[in-house]
Amino acid sequence: xxxxxxxxxxxxxxxxxxxxxxxxxxxxxxxxxxxxxxxxxxxxxxxxxxxxxxxxxxxxxxxxxxxxxxxxxxxxxxxxxxxxxxxxxxxxxxxxxxxxxxxxxxxxxxxxxxxxxxxxxxxxxxxxxxxxxxxxxxxxxxxxxxxxxxxxxxxxxxxxxxxxxxxxxxxxxxxxxxxxxxxxxxxxxxxxxxxxxxxxxxxxxxxxxxxxxxxxxxxxxxxxxxxxxxxxxxxxxxxxxxxxx
Amino acid sequence: xxxxxxxxxxxxxxxxxxxxxxxxxxxxxxxxxxxxxxxxxxxxxxxxxxxxxxxxxxxxxxxxxxxxxxxxxxxxxxxxxxxxxxxxxxxxxxxxxxxxxxxxxxxxxxxxxxxxxxxxxxxxxxxxxxxxxxxxxxxxxxxxxxxxxxxxxxxxxxxxxxxxxxxxxxxxxxxxxxxxxxxxxxxxxxxxxxxxxxxxxxxxxxxxxxxxxxxxxxxxxxxxxxxxxxxxxxxxxxxxxxxxxxxxxxxxxxxxxxxxxxxxxxxxxxxxxxxxxxxxxxxxxxxxxxxxxxxxxxxxxxxxxxxxx
Ligand SMILES: Nc1ncnc2c1ncn2[C@@H]1O[C@H](COP(=O)(O)OP(=O)(O)OP(=O)(O)O)[C@@H](O)[C@H]1O
Ligand SMILES: [Mg+2]
Numbered sequence: 001x002x003x004x005x006x007x008x009x010x011x012x013x014x015x016x017x018x019x020x021x022x023x024x025x026x027x028x029x030x031x032x033x034x035x036x037x038x039x040x041x042x043x044x045x046x047x048x049x050x051x052x053x054x055x056x057x058x059x060x061x062x063x064x065x066x067x068x069x070x071x072x073x074x075x076x077x078x079x080x081x082x083x084x085x086x087x088x089x090x091x092x093x094x095x096x097x098x099x100x101x102x103x104x105x106x107x108x109x110x111x112x113x114x115x116x117x118x119x120x121x122x123x124x125x126x127x128x129x130x131x132x133x134x135x136x137x138x139x140x141x142x143x144x145x146x147x148x149x150x151x152x153x154x155x156x157x158x159x160x161x162x163x164x165x166x167x168x169x170x171x172x173x174x175x176x177x178x179x180x181x182x183x184x185x186x187x188x189x190x191x192x193x194x195x196x197x198x199x200x201x202x203x204x205x206x207x208x209x210x211x212x213x214x215x216x217x218x219x220x221x222x223x224x225x226x227x228x229x230x231x232x233x234x235x236x237x238x239x240x241x242x243x244x245x
Numbered sequence: 246x247x248x249x250x251x252x253x254x255x256x257x258x259x260x261x262x263x264x265x266x267x268x269x270x271x272x273x274x275x276x277x278x279x280x281x282x283x284x285x286x287x288x289x290x291x292x293x294x295x296x297x298x299x300x301x302x303x304x305x306x307x308x309x310x311x312x313x314x315x316x317x318x319x320x321x322x323x324x325x326x327x328x329x330x331x332x333x334x335x336x337x338x339x340x341x342x343x344x345x346x347x348x349x350x351x352x353x354x355x356x357x358x359x360x361x362x363x364x365x366x367x368x369x370x371x372x373x374x375x376x377x378x379x380x381x382x383x384x385x386x387x388x389x390x391x392x393x394x395x396x397x398x399x400x401x402x403x404x405x406x407x408x409x410x411x412x413x414x415x416x417x418x419x420x421x422x423x424x425x426x427x428x429x430x431x432x433x434x435x436x437x438x439x440x441x442x443x444x445x446x447x448x449x450x451x452x453x454x455x456x457x458x459x460x461x462x463x464x465x466x467x468x469x470x471x472x473x474x475x476x477x478x479x480x481x482x483x484x485x486x487x488x489x490x491x492x493x494x495x496x497x498x499x500x501x502x503x504x505x506x507x508x509x510x511x512x513x514x515x516x517x518x519x520x521x522x523x524x525x526x527x528x529x530x531x532x533x534x535x536x537x538x539x540x541x542x543x544x545x546x547x548x549x550x551x552x553x554x
Contacts, residue, residue, distance in 0.1 A: 086436060
């Protein structure tokens with residue numbers, strides 16, 4: 001069964017914020033080398049789901065495991081060292097540090113723990129991969145939005161994550177930038193990485209994701225191949241509202 | 246705070262060697278100022294090790310400093326202990342106390358951390374005074390040693406040198422890099438795999454150890470220890486102001502804040518004793534309006550401009 005080979009497994013996860021149920025009884029698996037999209041309307045709990053996987057907060061109920069090891073009660077730094085890397089919906093760079101140092105931050109404390117020359121060289125190679133090596137000594141305040149996103153992605157890749165979580169990495173890009181961005185993620189996919197991406201850009205979902213999980217009001221309403229899911233009546237209704245369906 | 250360079254370490258070594266001659270060239274008033282400068286340099290530099298990169302402003306310096314003075318005073322007058330054994334003991338107690346405070350304040354940030362450390366230091370001061378008055382000495386705490394001001398000066402110089410060396414090593418280590426990342430964004434720090442709690446507690450503990458050591462070394466200068474006095478919160482504010490005046494961007498920042506501040510403070514205090522507290526206020530205004538990155542920031546700005554030309 002696929003479940004047995006799952007790298008990331010989410011089981012009956014619920015998250016309550018006071019009276020608000022942000023995520024309700026979510027379950028899904030991600031297999032090795034698979035690229036899974038999480039889609040759903042605004043406020044449907046996608047970021048909350050990502051936050052629970054990366055350890056920002058513990059789920060109210062349920063289990064998340066990485067290669068069979070329970071991670072849902074671990075702190076973010078433990079989960080990061082176990083091999084989960086993420087980007088943030090609103091880019092988070094380290095303002096006082098150079099571009100290179102921002103990326104080194106990802107390389108130094110991960111499961112490989114590089115340091116000194118080795119960390120620097122590795123950070124350069126990752127920056128090169130996202131097309132940012134020429135800017136490695138620039139202060140991050142001088143970067144354009146897509147460049148900030150690329151640096152953040154490079155920092156995450158520098159930790160050599162086994163599972164990569166991208167929270168709306170393509171949001172806020174203009175059409176040309178979007179093309180560059182999609183191509184970049186395409187390359188990651190071709191490297192055989194295991195990726196979970198939250199995304200609103202449907203073109204990107206169609207061309208990048210093998211599978212999609214759809215959330216609405218915190219619950220899973222569909223899970224399957226991208227084509228199947230995007231033509232599902234419930235999914236269309238959730239996105240467009242009841243009247244249009 | 247940027248990683249310190251080898252060049253900086255060499256300069257620091259030269260400065261320490263030169264500073265060692267001060268007691269031969271001065272006495273009385275100026276030697277006293279020298280002792281103050283060394284004391285605050287050690288305190289402000291160790292404060293910076295933690296607060297510089299993380300931007301957590303601690304007002305607990307007086308608690309550690311007071312522990313040093315009190316342990317030496319109590320040990321020497323009530324238990325006939327030697328100065329040196331009490332110096333060692335105060336370093337241990339200062340470290341443990343700082344680790345406990347660090348663990349208790351980990352979840353606090355910004356202004357809550359500032360207020361909590363101040364409140365805690367005040368609580369410790371009252372607790373120690375109460376214990377001293379009700380249970381320990383009725384005889385008072387006397388610290389009678391053979392040390393002259395010159396001896397104290399040299400001991401403090403060695404301490405300041407050690408703080409600098411430790412800071413230099415940390416700033417070039419994984420731990421130092423982790424603290425800069427924590428100062429930038431703690432959420433990111435955790436997500437790249439940094440045990441932020443551990444890093445903060447380790448650094449805060451070194452601040453506590455050195456604060457207590459400095460308090461212990463300076464105790465013989467007073468000969469009579471009054472708990473309320475060695476735990477005075479004014480010291481905590483002095484340390485913060487001097488460190489910020491110097492600038493938190495570099496490890497050598499505090500020393501360039503300590504010297505001008507103490508010279509002005511002493512001058513005002515001896516000429517207009519009632520206005521001395523005004524110096525604190527003016528120093529705060531100067532930092533906020535003219536030197537947001539301290540003298541260090543200004544020096545680096547001028548240097549960059551000179552290079553650009
Ligand atoms: N830390 C929090 N405390 C309280 N409520 C929260 C918290 N985080 C999220 N929520 C709430 O949980 C719900 C789901 O939010 P979430 O950010 O997960 O949605 P999303 O699917 O990522 O939306 P978007 O597409 O706009 O990014 C929202 O109602 C939000 O207000
Ligand atoms: Mg979101």
